[in-house]
Amino acid sequence: MIGEHLPALQVVVPLLAAPICVLLHRGDLAWLLAAVVGVICVAVSAALLVAVQVGGPISYALGGWPAPWGIEYRVDLVNGFVLLIVSGVNLLALVFARLSAAREVAAERLYLFYTGWLLCLTGLLGITITGDAFNLFVFLEISSLATYLLISLGHDRRGLLAAFRYLVLGTIGATFILIGIGLLYMMTGTLNMADLATRLPDVQGTRTVRAAFAFLFVGVGIKMALFPLHLWLPNAYTYAPAAVTVLLAGTATKVAVYVLLRIFLTVFGAAYTFEQMAFDRLLLPFAAAGVVSASVVALYQRDCRRLLAYSSVAQIGYMALGISLASVTGLTAAIVHLFNHALIKAALFMSLGCVLYRIGSAAITDLNGIAREMPLTMAAFVAGGLSLIGVPLTAGFISKWYLIVGALEKDWWWLAAVVLASSLISVFYVWRIVEAAYFRRPTPGIAPRREAPASLLVPTWLLIVANLYFGVDTTLTTGVAGRAAAALLAGAS
Amino acid sequence: MIGLYNYWVVVVLMMTGFYVVLATPNLVKKVIGLNVFQTSVFILYITIGKVAGGTAPIVQEGARLYANPLPHVLILTAIVVGVATTALGLALIVRIHSAYGSIDEDDIRRRDGAES
Numbered sequence: 001m002i003g004e005h006l007p008a009l010q011v012v013v014p015l016l017a018a019p020i021c022v023l024l025h026r027g028d029l030a031w032l033l034a035a036v037v038g039v040i041c042v043a044v045s046a047a048l049l050v051a052v053q054v055g056g057p058i059s060y061a062l063g064g065w066p067a068p069w070g071i072e073y074r075v076d077l078v079n080g081f082v083l084l085i086v087s088g089v090n091l092l093a094l095v096f097a098r099l100s101a102a103r104e105v106a107a108e109r110l111y112l113f114y115t116g117w118l119l120c121l122t123g124l125l126g127i128t129i130t131g132d133a134f135n136l137f138v139f140l141e142i143s144s145l146a147t148y149l150l151i152s153l154g155h156d157r158r159g160l161l162a163a164f165r166y167l168v169l170g171t172i173g174a175t176f177i178l179i180g181i182g183l184l185y186m187m188t189g190t191l192n193m194a195d196l197a198t199r200l201p202d203v204q205g206t207r208t209v210r211a212a213f214a215f216l217f218v219g220v221g222i223k224m225a226l227f228p229l230h231l232w233l234p235n236a237y238t239y240a241p242a243a244v245t246v247l248l249a250g251t252a253t254k255v256a257v258y259v260l261l262r263i264f265l266t267v268f269g270a271a272y273t274f275e276q277m278a279f280d281r282l283l284l285p286f287a288a289a290g291v292v293s294a295s296v297v298a299l300y301q302r303d304c305r306r307l308l309a310y311s312s313v314a315q316i317g318y319m320a321l322g323i324s325l326a327s328v329t330g331l332t333a334a335i336v337h338l339f340n341h342a343l344i345k346a347a348l349f350m351s352l353g354c355v356l357y358r359i360g361s362a363a364i365t366d367l368n369g370i371a372r373e374m375p376l377t378m379a380a381f382v383a384g385g386l387s388l389i390g391v392p393l394t395a396g397f398i399s400k401w402y403l404i405v406g407a408l409e410k411d412w413w414w415l416a417a418v419v420l421a422s423s424l425i426s427v428f429y430v431w432r433i434v435e436a437a438y439f440r441r442p443t444p445g446i447a448p449r450r451e452a453p454a455s456l457l458v459p460t461w462l463l464i465v466a467n468l469y470f471g472v473d474t475t476l477t478t479g480v481a482g483r484a485a486a487a488l489l490a491g492a493s
Numbered sequence: 494m495i496g497l498y499n500y501w502v503v504v505v506l507m508m509t510g511f512y513v514v515l516a517t518p519n520l521v522k523k524v525i526g527l528n529v530f531q532t533s534v535f536i537l538y539i540t541i542g543k544v545a546g547g548t549a550p551i552v553q554e555g556a557r558l559y560a561n562p563l564p565h566v567l568i569l570t571a572i573v574v575g576v577a578t579t580a581l582g583l584a585l586i587v588r589i590h591s592a593y594g595s596i597d598e599d600d601i602r603r604r605d606g607a608e609s
Contacts, residue, residue, distance in 0.1 A: 137571075164520060
């Protein structure tokens with residue numbers, strides 16, 4: 001009975017919990033509620049993914065109004081997988097947030113922090129699950145507004161300006177998406193994605209549809225921080241409370257990549273996107289330039305979190321590279337990396353969150369010699385760093401492997417070289433932090449430091465173990481991603 | 494050309510708003526520019542809903558042709574989103590002002606030193 005309403009519950013549970021958080025008016029109770037909701041969300045998304053794998057795509061008519069008129073929630077392999085990533089990372093980030101956010105967010109604002117957190121989760125899950133283009137915009141704004149709030153709640157005043165700049169850029173991006181959706185509606189008279197996909201071929205030669213394509217590309221590009229539209233990301237990641245950075249790095253940009261896949265491969269259709277609009281050739285230069293330049297910029301950062309933020313921009317470039325290969329292997333690489341990078345970056349930002357919790361800074365020079373006092377935290381960072389570089393037996397290796405295989409399939413040797421070169425650069429920037437932590441002497445006269453508390457270390461190490469596990473057993477990741485990629489490419493042609 | 498009058502208004506408003514957002518260092522003016530930018534999209538949607546010769550979408554005697562109410566409903570949602578964005582933006586500006594004593598972006602960056 002409850003099983004058939006799972007798609008609605010995925011979104012409604014966090015949505016309803018958010019106002020209850022306000023009523024609870026206490027930070028610890030709000031956290032407890034958010035954690036319970038987090039567990040429910042993981043259970044629901046796992047059940048949905050299993051159901052989709054067994055019985056094919058699920059269509060849910062919200063309020064009983066059938067699809068072209070009412071809002072449809074549609075779960076298939078692609079978004080079922082993304083739902084699981086989002087709710088999984090969210091749960092671990094929440095466990096991490098209890099101590100971390102209590103230190104970084106003013107106590108009287110803590111219940112509002114968790115309200116914003118739940119709304120952000122609602123938005124992200126909603127974007128992923130909905131089959132309605134306008135509904136996607138609404139959820140996008142729900143998650144974005146909540147994100148601006150979360151970024152601004154830390155102690156660092158620079159977070160305020162980071163949040164404001166993200167608000168300006170994010171609103172421009174979302175408005176571009178709104179314009180694109182409006183133009184599509186103008187030509188087809190429908191907002192349902194499946195319906196749009198069947199009606200668009202009749203009008204796809206028109207300039208209006210091409211304009212919609214361009215607006216949507218730029219809008220989604222801003223949201224996923226595709227180079228050179230990434231300028232909001234480094235400051236937002238650096239000055240947000242540590243737990244928020246974990247949540248954003250693990251979910252927000254990943255959902256935006258999913259939106260890119262959904263809009264351009266399902267709604268416009270792979271044939272139109274790749275063959276007529278040459279989307280692959282459009283995306284490729286941005287992706288390749290992002291991979292290289294963001295990696296180089298990361299080398300010169302003095303703050304570890306900023307360094308990782310630039311590395312995130314480069315990793316988004318990898319996903320875009322996978323998409324621009326326009327093949328099943330390339331798309332598989334993009335989807336696998338979407339999952340793996342969520343694990344990698346969440347783990348790395350968590351270990352830095354542990355450092356922040358103890359010493360209140362993530363500047364590289366402040367990390368000198370810290371591995372002696374915080375061995376578990378820094379060991380987690382090293383393991384996560386290896387996965388980021390793409391060392392065999394880690395999750396990062398799997399995604400890069402698929403990416404390079406995809407490039408070689410097309411005989412694009414130079415692209416494989418670009419991927420390898422930027423992996424090499426990532427060795428250097430990870431090494432800078434490792435060198436400081438392990439091989440430098442602590443600055444004389446600093447206060448003694450202690451290992452981070454267990455409730456911060458446990459989620460960090462869970463993610464590290466996941467990184468190692470999915471580097472060896474790839475049946476879940478590449479299995480689902482491969483089938484999802486095939487479905488995305490075939491569904492449209 | 495005249496038939497596309499509404500769309501010209503949309504383009505002019507959109508570019509004006511966009512320019513204001515990019516050009517001014519004053520945060521409040523940026524929010525104003527953002528509002529103009531969003532308003533242009535509201536007009537775009539409202540224009541889409543117009544059906545030539547159609548009347549207001551209320552069932553009444555003698556009316557055969559109605560304007561399309563759906564874009565209007567959609568844009569009500571977008572207006573709400575716009576109001577929420579403006580409110581949050583202004584709230585952030587209030588906090589920025591109390592933290593920095595300024596709402597000028599260049600000024601704020603100078604106070605934070607070399608880091609952007």
